[in-house]
Amino acid sequence: MPDRAAQERINDFAIKIATVNGTGSASANTLLMKAIFRMGVPVMGKNYFPSNIQGLPTWYEIRVTKDGYVARSGRIDIIVAMNAETYVRDLKEVSAGGYLIYDSTWPRSALLKRDDITIIGVPLAKLCNENFQGVRARILMKNIAYAGVLAALLDIDMEKLKELLNETYGKKANLVAANLKALELGHNYTREHVSCPLAMHIKPLDKTNGYIMIDGNTAAALGCVYAGATVGAWYPITPSTSLMDGFKSFCDKLRVDPQTGKKNFMIIQAEDELAAIGIVLGAAWNGARAFTPTSGPGISLMNEFLGLAYYAEVPAVIFDVQRVGPSTGMPTRTQQADIMLCAYASHGDTRHVLLFPANPEECFYLTVKAFDLAERLQTPVMVLSDLDIGMNDWMCPDLEWDDSYKPDRGKMLSKEEVLKLDKFFRFVDRDEDGITYRTLPGVHPKASYFTRGSGHTQYGGYTEDSTEYQMVLDRLKRKFGTAARMMPPAIIEQRGPFEVGVVAIGSSDGAVREALDILKARGVGVNYMRIRAFPFGREVSDFFDKHEIVFVVEQNRDAQLRSLLTLETPVEKTKLRSILHYSGLSISSECIVNGIMAEVGEGRSRITGAAS
Amino acid sequence: MSYLLKPKVAHPGLPKNELGLTRRDYEGTMSTLCAGCGHDSITAAITEACWGMSLEPQNLVKLSGIGCSSKTTAYFVSGGHGFNSVHGRMPSIATGAYAANRELQYIGVSGDGDTLSIGLGQFCHAIRRNINMLYMIENNGVYGLTKGQFSASADVGSTAKKGEPNTQKPIDPVLTALSLGATFVARSFSGDKEQLVPLIQAGFKHKGFALIDVLSPCVTFNDHEGSTKSYAFTREHYHEAVHTDFVAPMQEITAKYAEGEVLPVTMHDGSQVHLRKIDHNYNPVDRSAAYAYIQRKLAEHEFLTGLLYVEPTVTDFHDHNGTPAQPLNSVPYEKLSPGSKGLQKILSRYR
Numbered sequence: 027m028p029d030r031a032a033q034e035r036i037n038d039f040a041i042k043i044a045t046v047n048g049t050g051s052a053s054a055n056t057l058l059m060k061a062i063f064r065m066g067v068p069v070m071g072k073n074y075f076p077s078n079i080q081g082l083p084t085w086y087e088i089r090v091t092k093d094g095y096v097a098r099s100g101r102i103d104i105i106v107a108m109n110a111e112t113y114v115r116d117l118k119e120v121s122a123g124g125y126l127i128y129d130s131t132w133p134r135s136a137l138l139k140r141d142d143i144t145i146i147g148v149p150l151a152k153l154c155n156e157n158f159q160g161v162r163a164r165i166l167m168k169n170i171a172y173a174g175v176l177a178a179l180l181d182i183d184m185e186k187l188k189e190l191l192n193e194t195y196g197k198k199a200n201l202v203a204a205n206l207k208a209l210e211l212g213h214n215y216t217r218e219h220v221s222c223p224l225a226m227h228i229k230p231l232d233k234t235n236g237y238i239m240i241d242g243n244t245a246a247a248l249g250c251v252y253a254g255a256t257v258g259a260w261y262p263i264t265p266s267t268s269l270m271d272g273f274k275s276f277c278d279k280l281r282v283d284p285q286t287g288k289k290n291f292m293i294i295q296a297e298d299e300l301a302a303i304g305i306v307l308g309a310a311w312n313g314a315r316a317f318t319p320t321s322g323p324g325i326s327l328m329n330e331f332l333g334l335a336y337y338a339e340v341p342a343v344i345f346d347v348q349r350v351g352p353s354t355g356m357p358t359r360t361q362q363a364d365i366m367l368c369a370y371a372s373h374g375d376t377r378h379v380l381l382f383p384a385n386p387e388e389c390f391y392l393t394v395k396a397f398d399l400a401e402r403l404q405t406p407v408m409v410l411s412d413l414d415i416g417m418n419d420w421m422c423p424d425l426e427w428d429d430s431y432k433p434d435r436g437k438m439l440s441k442e443e444v445l446k447l448d449k450f451f452r453f454v455d456r457d458e459d460g461i462t463y464r465t466l467p468g469v470h471p472k473a474s475y476f477t478r479g480s481g482h483t484q485y486g487g488y489t490e491d492s493t494e495y496q497m498v499l500d501r502l503k504r505k506f507g508t509a510a511r512m513m514p515p516a517i518i519e520q521r522g523p524f525e526v527g528v529v530a531i532g533s534s535d536g537a538v539r540e541a542l543d544i545l546k547a548r549g550v551g552v553n554y555m556r557i558r559a560f561p562f563g564r565e566v567s568d569f570f571d572k573h574e575i576v577f578v579v580e581q582n583r584d585a586q587l588r589s590l591l592t593l594e595t596p597v598e599k600t601k602l603r604s605i606l607h608y609s610g611l612s613i614s615s616e617c618i619v620n621g622i623m624a625e626v627g628e629g630r631s632r633i634t635g636a637a638s
Numbered sequence: 639m640s641y642l643l644k645p646k647v648a649h650p651g652l653p654k655n656e657l658g659l660t661r662r663d664y665e666g667t668m669s670t671l672c673a674g675c676g677h678d679s680i681t682a683a684i685t686e687a688c689w690g691m692s693l694e695p696q697n698l699v700k701l702s703g704i705g706c707s708s709k710t711t712a713y714f715v716s717g718g719h720g721f722n723s724v725h726g727r728m729p730s731i732a733t734g735a736y737a738a739n740r741e742l743q744y745i746g747v748s749g750d751g752d753t754l755s756i757g758l759g760q761f762c763h764a765i766r767r768n769i770n771m772l773y774m775i776e777n778n779g780v781y782g783l784t785k786g787q788f789s790a791s792a793d794v795g796s797t798a799k800k801g802e803p804n805t806q807k808p809i810d811p812v813l814t815a816l817s818l819g820a821t822f823v824a825r826s827f828s829g830d831k832e833q834l835v836p837l838i839q840a841g842f843k844h845k846g847f848a849l850i851d852v853l854s855p856c857v858t859f860n861d862h863e864g865s866t867k868s869y870a871f872t873r874e875h876y877h878e879a880v881h882t883d884f885v886a887p888m889q890e891i892t893a894k895y896a897e898g899e900v901l902p903v904t905m906h907d908g909s910q911v912h913l914r915k916i917d918h919n920y921n922p923v924d925r926s927a928a929y930a931y932i933q934r935k936l937a938e939h940e941f942l943t944g945l946l947y948v949e950p951t952v953t954d955f956h957d958h959n960g961t962p963a964q965p966l967n968s969v970p971y972e973k974l975s976p977g978s979k980g981l982q983k984i985l986s987r988y989r
Contacts, residue, residue: 064989238988248984254974256966257737276984280976288962290969292737297763301730304723304760308734311721312699313967316734334724424985427978433971466967467735468742471695471717478722487667488712 033123033225037067037092039103041176044116045169046109048080053194054169055086056419058176061186063239063421066231068094071239071419072612077264077357083112090228093543096385096420096536100616103226106172108150113137125224127175129168146220148175153211158204167208174212181223183230184213236424242415243319245386245425246345247272249393250317251280254433255343257316259294259305261324264357265413266347269319299324303331303344310341311477313466315397315433317343322351322364325371325408332406333372334479336502339453339462341400341436343393344408347416350610359610360413362532363582368408369560369590375499377506379407380560381514384535385415387422392558394431395514401436403509404464412581414533414612437463444473451475453484453498460505506561513559516566524551526626527573529602531557531587534579534613541618550626552577557587562594570597577622579605581613644668656692664689666713671706676828676854676869677776681713683831684745684774687838688715691886699735699744703728703757706783707749707776707854726757729764732771733955739965740956743842744771750791751781754809758790761811765818765847770954772841772848775811776828778856779867786859793939797864810936811851812946816929821949822848823928825941827876828855829869836884836911837945843884845906846954853941866939877935880922880944881914903950913945922947 041058045051052073059071070089076082089099107116107128114137120126122142128134130147138145150171154164170191177184187209195201216222247269250258260270270293277291296302302318309316320328325346335342348364350356368380381396383389389411400407437457444450444465452475453462462484465473475486483494484501521542530538535556542552555569570576576597578588585604592599605621607613644665652660664685669678688698695717702708704725711720723731728746736744753761753775764773779792788796791811792804815823822844826834834852841848853872855861861868866875886909901913901922913922920942921927928947935942962969976984 238985240988252975252981254971256969256974257734259734280980281974283962283973286962287960289960290962290966290973292956292959292961292966294733294737294767296730297759300727301733301760301763304727304730305734305737307723308701308721308731308736309738309967310734311731312735312738314734314738316738330724331727425981427981429978431975465719466739467699467719468696468739474696474717474719476712476720476722478720479724480722 030225035103035226036229037090037231039226040087040089040099040101041104041106042102042116042119043086043088043106043172044109044112045084045086046111047076047078047082047084049169050166051084051086051108051169054173055088057170057187057190057194058173058182059088059419060190060239061177061182062088062090062228063234064186064190065183065228066234067228068092068233068421070096070421072098072414073418074611075358083109092231092233094233094421095540095615097540098537098612098614099540100614106176108168108172110134125226127172127179146179148172148212148215148219150175150212153215154208157207157211163204167204170205170208171212174209175216177209178213178216178222179220179224179227181227181229184209234421237421238424239419239421240386241268241417241419242383242386242389242411243269243347243417244272245389245422246319246393246409246411246416247276248425249390251276252427253315253394253397255315255317255397256291257294257306257309257314258291259296259302259309259316259318260320261296261299261302263299263321263324265349265417266319266321266324266345268417269345269347299327300331303328303342306342306344307331307335307340310400315343315401317345317397319345319347321347321349322367323354325364325367329372332378333374333376335406336372336376336378337374338477338479339404339464340406340477341404342406343396343400344406346408346410348410348412356610358413360533360612361581361608361610362410362412362534363586363608364410365582365586365590368410377561379403379405379509379513381407381409382531382558383409383411383415384532384556385422386420387425389415390425392514398434399509399512401438402434402512403461403505404436405505405509410532412533437461439463439465439473441469441473444470451484452486453482453501455484455501455504459508460501460503461508510561510563513561513563515563516555516557516569518565518569519554521546521553522551524553525574526551526622527553527555527569527576528579528618528622529555529557529569529576529587529591530579534581537613537615537618538579540615541622544615544619545622550622552622560590560594562591566591567595567597570595570601574601575603575626576601577603577605579613579618579621581607583608655689657694659689659692659695661685661689663717664695664715666716669713670709672858674857675706676778676856677707677710678713679828679831680774680776680834680852680854681710683834684838685714686831687835687842690835691839691842693743693842697742699742701728701732701735701744701746703748703752705749705752705781707747708752710776711747726752726755727760728752729757729760729769733764733767733769736769736771736955738967740770740961741965744769745842746771746773748773748775750775750777750779750789750811754790754811758809762814762818765815765820765849768821768846768952768954770846770956772838772844772850775849775851776854777811777851777867778854778860779865780856780860782856782859793866796866797862799859799862801864811849812932813929815849816925816932816947820849820947821846821952822945823947824848824850824882824945825853825943826850827853827872827943829873830943833878833881833943836882839884840882840905840911840945843905843907843909843911844948844950846952872941875939876941876943877917878944879915879917879920879942879946881916882945883912883914885910885912903948905950911945911948913948916944917942923949
């Protein structure tokens with residue numbers, strides 16, 4: 027038995043719950059996480075689920091982190107093993123000094139054996155079979171029962187758990203009663219048979235005031251509401267589906283006229299992603315703010331239309347909630363592997379504006395920004411989130427809204443403005459910034475123009491003339507230059523006069539931040555730049571100029587961000603070192619620490635400077 | 639410039655419509671299609687129909703995909719916005735555009751390749767959603783711009799220019815639309831302007847998806863002996879089942895019909911379509927009877943033409959969605975955002 031003092035970890039450990047998909051464990055896991063959050067203790071939750079409706083193994087990781095880290099640490103301290111099929115691998119995963127909790131209705135003392143961890147058996151199935159009727163209820167209640175077990179072992183506030191059950195099932199009294207009973211069953215049995223709490227447990231803090239727990243897809247959906255989007259078109263695809271579900275649910279509450287019952291929004295479930303993006307382009311061309319949420323396979327299908335939107339200069343907002351590729355890949359696992367696909371989507375010379383939110387908070391703000399940029403630049407803007415951000419609940423500061431916000435509709439001429447002109451031409455660069463003026467259908471015959479993906483002149487006419495064609499293509503390049511000056515700048519953390527830098531995008535941010543703290547404690551000083559958009563601003567090349575070595579952290583095999591940086595900035599290729607993670611699980615701080623230490627650790631410290 | 643503007647010569651004697659506009663005001667740029675192309679006659683019919691019904695030019699939204707037919711949206715009503723999109727995907731552009739603004743008049747011009755091959759899926763779903771638009775297929779059975787391959791509407795036994803016969807069964811857009819529940823289904827011939835103009839006007843007035851499949855011979859690649867889409871073959875085998883007269887609201891009905899010969903159909907805005915049966919065996923308001931009859935005639939190589947099926951009082955895309963009368967693209971922002979106060983309330987669910 028490991029000694030208690032060594033196991034002492036207050037508010038700083040990770041729990042992994044192994045269950046069978048489709049048994050209703052998600053609600054128990056959310057319940058646990060939210061109860062800890064309401065105790066004022068920062069918490070992170072990650073759902074590792076299969077592309078399956080029922081039967082395959084699934085895991086949920088809850089990291090209790092007093093320092094408020096948002097990524098996986100790489101270690102697991104407590105396993106709740108509720109799936110006999112995965113006992114062997116679950117047993118292996120517990121860090122030394124940790125715990126494994128399992129359903130001892132069927133004792134497995136020979137299989138579940140490790141000297142350096144503590145095994146705790148609770149006869150959950152037996153307890154539920156004795157107390158509930160019906161197969162389904164017994165399976166469902168077993169989940170709430172293990173929540174009760176953990177509440178006892180970790181000292182999770184039972185009142186918070188009960189309060190949450192009441193909020194969730196408030197309108198269904200029998201459900202509340204059954205859930206409370208299951209919770210007590212697990213809790214009481216554990217209190218009677220195990221010495222509680224464990225050395226590893228939770229103590230209330232006050233570190234979650236002013237924070238919410240929200241997933242990125244919901245936050246992005248809320249961003250669409252606040253940006254004034256009225257048309258959403260989509261084809262269902264994991265992991266982006268909950269974005270449109272969220273938009274619908276917000277709109278059903280907030281966008282239905284109370285007097286008339288009419289809906290100030292339209293959601294169109296398209297026949298495929300080709301139609302989804304077509305609908306968005308049609309709507310945006312016609313003056314509505316429109317968007318489509320999708321994932322990698324959807325972006326592949328949308329390529330042709332994205333090229334049209336680039337060339338014909340139609341605004342659009344596309345969410346790519348990235349999942350594991352190539353092809354169908356692993357639909358329920360996370361990756362950042364669509365960077366190159368999105369940056370140059372479609373044939374011919376095309377380049378697209380990309381935004382990289384790092385967490386649900388940024389999903390909200392950058393979504394609003396995406397709509398403004400799309401209309402200002404008259405081009406598609408792709409928001410590259412991923413499954414980790416999109417589908418997991420993250421602790422984020424309260425979202426804020428400035429009521430003085432007005433949507434930036436860009437250079438859109440009204441009827442009066444058109445009538446003042448001698449003649450209206452759609453693609454003439456009057457302001458020399460590469461962005462031209464557009465009009466909406468229905469305004470006036472003088473405002474009409476012809477939108478086409480075929481070669482066109484700056485006046486909007488069809489052309490096969492080299493000079494006229496190049497004039498438009500060159501202007502589009504200038505427009506991309508203008509775009510670079512409008513993008514949200516990279517966030518640079520100059521932590522010291524260090525020669526080593528780290529670059530990351532999106533959901534790698536949390537793991538990088540934690541890694542930097544760990545490295546600092548080990549005497550390795552590193553500066554950090556988180557890029558938030560493409561095209562890259564000047565600050566990106568400046569950061570490269572100031573460092574000898576820059577690690578590029580990303581979640582794909584082929585170093586796509588590094589490729590894009592070498593293509594689109596003057597940085598020397600050899601300066602950029604890759605730290606790559608592409609297992610399908612979100613990146614951990616451990617992976618980054620190891621990657622950096624391997625190159626600049628022992629013997630290489632001359633370039634790291636002193637970390638102070 | 640490699641496109642040609644037509645010189646605007648306003649002859650003082652040109653007749654004017656209710657808006658004081660002449661036919662010239664409904665023209666577009668010069669056609670670049672082959673001399674004698676059926677599509678140019680359809681362009682002329684669309685121009686005539688729009689002028690005749692005094693459509694505000696800016697209220698016409700012209701949409702198309704890719705192909706000879708899709709080019710023609712530039713050749714009429716230059717006062718309306720046009721969108722020449724990608725191959726086979728015009729219905730999705732139309733769906734989005736109509737979602738954003740339900741007040742404008744939408745016309746999609748497509749071809750048999752654009753609609754029945756690459757765009758078959760989007761065509762079907764536009765019908766299923768009952769998008770309020772006039773959808774015209776300029777159907778010549780052949781790919782013109784790529785020089786003469788068979789399209790999906792080519793008949794079995796019809797030969798290519800070099801003599802090779804088609805062996806695959808055609809997809810008939812009229813039968814397809816009928817089976818999908820389309821509420822306005824017509825067929826016509828590019829050489830029959832008298833039939834085509836009122837059909838176009840009725841199609842504009844129909845609330846919902848209106849299909850007109852227009853047989854439109856390709857003079858360069860599909861007008862030879864052995865082709866079933868040539869001028870000669872079409873003239874010989876087309877057979878008007880129902881003649882359509884379009885009567886605008888408030889317009890006095892001047893045509894005289896024998897008792898029982900005419901079926902008046904009132905459109906949603908009060909205008910009327912008079913269906914005059916030429917073929918007495920035909921019933922244009924009975925979907926399954928119409929389907930069976932058209933199919934039988936097709937097997938006999940007869941193209942029935944006219945307004946073959948109509949269902950005037952229908953709910954369209956916006957009715958199903960419950961959107962307000964005000965176009966979504968003009969709903970003021972204040973009505974769309976819950977503001978900072980609303981946000982506080984929303985966030986309480988995530989604590």
